[in-house]
Every structure is written in C-alpha cells, then in structure tokens.
C-alpha cells in the first residue's frame with residue numbers, strides 16, 4: 581500500500597498501487613515546457629491516530645479506494661518539479677455527495693460538483709512553492725486533509741529557487757504542516773459547521789505525527805513522521821537542501837532545525853531582501869509559507885567535528901509536539917540525517 585493511503589470506510593478493500601513514494605522532489609532541467617495530465621479522486625475515510633482514535637479525513641487521492649493526506653505532489657510525468665510554462669490538465673472525480681473545490685491561489689480556482697467528474701487546465705507562469713487545496717467551506721475542508729504541494733522551478737535554472745537568487749541547492753523537499761481537531765472533523769462529516777472551540781489534538785507533518793523511539797510504529801516510515809522519507813532530510817556534507825514549507829493548519833508555528841541554521845529565502849511567497857540564517861523560522865497559520873535552504877554544513881559548534889550525525893527538526897510550540905492532549909513526541913517533527 582502506498583504510504584499515504586488510508587483505507588476508505590466501506591471501500592473495496594486494500595488497494596494495490598504502483599505509485600512511488602519518493603521523498604525528494606525530483607528535478608531535471610528541461611529545455612521546453614511540457615503538458616502533464618493529473619487525475620485525482622476526492623475521497624473520505626478514517627485515519628487511526630496513536631491513541632486509537634479514528635479521525636475523519638478527506639483527500640485529493642490517487643485512486644477511489646484510498647484517502648491521501650496530503651494529496652500526491654503535482655509533478656511532471658517523471659516525478660520531477662514543474663517548471664515555468666508547464667501546462668497541467670487536471671481531471672478530478674469527486675466521489676462524494678458534497679461539492680468541493682480545487683484552488684491554487686493566483687493560478688486556478690475550480691468548483692467540483694458532488695458526484696461528478698470535472699476537467700480543467702491551468703498554466704504555471706512563475707516559479708514558486710504552490711499549495712493546491714479546497715478553499716470551499718473554509719477552513720474546514722482544508723483542515724480535513726484536502727491539500728497538496730506543487731513545486732515549480734524557474735525556466736532558466738536547475739539549482740536556484742528563483743532566477744537571481746545567489747543561493748543554490750542540490751535537492752529539495754516539501755513539508756506541509758497541519759493540525760487536527762477531531763471534533764471539528766466529525767462535525768463536518770455530519771454536515772454541520774463546527775461550533776465548539778478549536779482544540780487541536782494532533783499535529784502533522786506531511787500527514788503524519790512522530791513516533792519516538794520505543795513507541796509503537798517508531799521507525800515505520802508509513803506512519804512515523806520522524807522516518808518518513810518524504811519528510812526526513814538525508815544528505816552528505818555539502819548537499820544543500822531546499823525545503824518548501826506550508827502550514828495549512830490554524831496554529832502558528834516556529835520551525836526549529838538542529839545541526840545547522842537555515843537560509844531563509846522567502847516568506848509567504850515573497851522573496852526576502854536579505855537572506856538571514858536562522859535556527860527558528862516563523863511559519864504562520866492559515867496558509868503561511870516559507871522556503872529555506874538547510875545547508876548540510878559541518879555543524880559549527882561541534883567538537884570533534886561532526887560529519888555524520890542525526891539532528892531533530894521540531895516545532896517550538898510545546899503542544900505541537902504532542903498528540904491526544906499529552907502524548908509527548910508524537911507531534912509534528914522529523915529528523916535530519918548527515919550521512
């Protein structure tokens with residue numbers, strides 16, 4: 581089963597899929613823009629959390645029998661980031677009895693009527709780290725899990741986020757943070773508008789919470805955000821790594837990387853005037869976004885010099901490191917592996 585596939589309730593059983601689960605965003609320079617075709621199924625189901633709670637979720641999924649949260653990254657047919665000028669033909673089968681919406685801010689905004697198939701196209705004109713999501717019934721549909729990433733490289737660069745950046749990288753990842761109040765999700769499942777205070781009980785990175793050493797599921801990359809290859813950074817000294825971060829949740833976050841400081845390139849889609857090197861980056865709630873480079877340098881404070889080691893990335897709000905109201909180190913975090 582694909583690592584992002586959660587079983588649908590009443591679905592046809594465990595779906596076998598041949599989809600890869602690449603963690604890295606691939607990138608191959610292309611001389612020409614291309615047209616790619618992408619198909620999604622809007623589906624719903626339940627995800628079992630560490631405390632045994634089944635939480636209702638929805639996703640832009642790869643087939644009708646699973647729920648993907650987040651949805652598959654929008655890449656070209658070889659799994660590589662898009663480049664400026666590419667055209668994306670999208671077909672979405674909304675398998676549900678409620679209408680939804682597919683939105684990329686500034687690019688496309690398409691309604692998805694209930695129980696219908698909708699096709700549309702858009703062109704990506706500008707480099708950037710885009711998020712596709714359901715903007716209807718905001719913020720509830722987004723919080724249910726209807727979101728995913730779409731990285732776009734500039735047309736004339738294979739190793740920079742934007743054409744005149746003086747910061748290069750050799751690999752790139754996508755981190756999408758969210759938070760979940762299961763009471764809200766259940767209210768939406770029953771067709772209601774949540775009317776209770778928002779109390780997030782689960783904090784996720786690319787759809788998963790962490791599993792500390794010794795806990796059930798620790799080191800299982802299908803359920804443990806700390807080892808999930810889509811999230812955990814792997815590099816050798818010098819493997820400068822772009823991380824494209826989004827926060828679809830309702831909690832502001834402070835992203836803290838250990839080992840190295842991060843080079844802070846953009847904030848909410850805008851290029852920063854100066855590149856600050858920071859260990860903590862403020863990632864706003866409600867669609868905040870940051871691009872930064874983790875440089876994979878020998879940690880400057882280490883002695884003896886640490887060329888191979890493992891460091892955490894976690895968030896500095898204490899509650900975000902918990903699940904179910906107190907399970908510490910089951911929240912949004914991952915590891916950074918110097919190999």
Ligand SMILES: [Cu+2]
Nearest residue numbers: 836837894896
């Ligand atoms: Cu820290």
